[in-house]
Amino acid sequence: MEYEGKFWKLFNADCVEGLAQMPDNSVDCSVFSSPFSSLYIYSDSERDMGNASSHPEFLEHHGYFARELFRVMKPGSVICDHLKDTVFYQGSSETGESGLYPFSDMAIASYRAAGFQLRSRTTVWTDPVLERSKTNAERLLYKNIGQNSRACATGMPEYIAVRRKDSSGIKVGEPVQHAVAKWGPEKYEVDAKEIGQSHAQKLLKEGLIDGVSTALLSNLAEACKFPLDQWQEWASPVWMNHSRGTDVLNSSYKGANKDEKHLCPMPLDLIERCLNLYSVPGDIVLDPFGGIGSTGYKAVTMLRKYIGFELKPEYAKQAAKFLKQAENSNDTLFN
Secondary structure (H helix, E strand, O other): EEEOOOOEEEEOHHHHHHHHOOOOOOOEEEEOOOOOOOOOOOOOOOHHHHHHHHHHHHHHHHHHHHHHHHHHHEEEEEEEEEEOOEOOOOOOOOOOOOOEEEEEHHHHHHHHHHHHEEEEEEEEEEOOHHHHHHHHHHHHOOOHHHHHHHHHHOOOOOEEEEEEEEOOOOOOOOOOOOOEEEOOOHHHHHHHHHHHHHHHHHHHHHHOOOOHHHHHHHHHHHOEEHHHHHHHHOOOOOOOOOOOOOOHHOOOOOHHHHOOOOOOOHHHHHHHHHHHHHHHHHOOOEOOOOOOOOHHHHHHHOOOOOEOOOOOOHHHHHHHHHHHHHHHHHHHHOO
């Protein structure tokens, strides 16, 4: 099944099969949260990678996906994957031990084998108290400090792994430019207006807007400003200043309890950072694991084009609702 709007297309389909239908070198940016191996069961479909019987089986399936993703990405483009390691609870692993499985390392190796270059792996701070309340993890119990602290361990962070498709010797598309406050406030404003105008022209050329209003130009100019303190924060290897999992589509709307909720939606503020750094308005943004539409929602509100795949019909239906809301919300930008 297919859902569609002016800025977006969403397919209720297997992402590997869907990617196989896409042309080579056609995607500008990809932001997603892939299944964390078998940590969560999202659906009962045999095509769901999360239903793999073991980590090696998952990685075998992941390799097919990574190779297709590499093929459709444009040279010089970037993918951002939301990752975390997984836990072996007592007796749950293939060998019966407990502890952590370094899923983030295994996923990064899979993408590297497909051809992607690892550019960075940012640690996203998480709250160990919240983790303890959600998972009942014994290693986080304070009482263990008094009994045997060898049984204790730290909380599990999340990661944003950034990878790039090599563009050596290949002509690539337009750069992602921002106005930087380096040469004084006057030039800062001039640069922002010029970059904003170029984005408006791209939107016109792509047929995404019918005309350029003063309000649109103002919004585009403001969106491409990048203050020094913002870059200092985002360039940090550890992101502390973020919503910490509260800025998600599951809780963004009244009546969400009536709709399909996602087990682990990617926070919207992290998606926005990735899209701001690695794409411009009018770019094609891909999410192969669409879920309830978090990446698509931010992409559309930021005037990007979105292509998504989601295997679970209930998630795809809910994602289409959020994508329509996003498209309606950015109508005010054109007036």
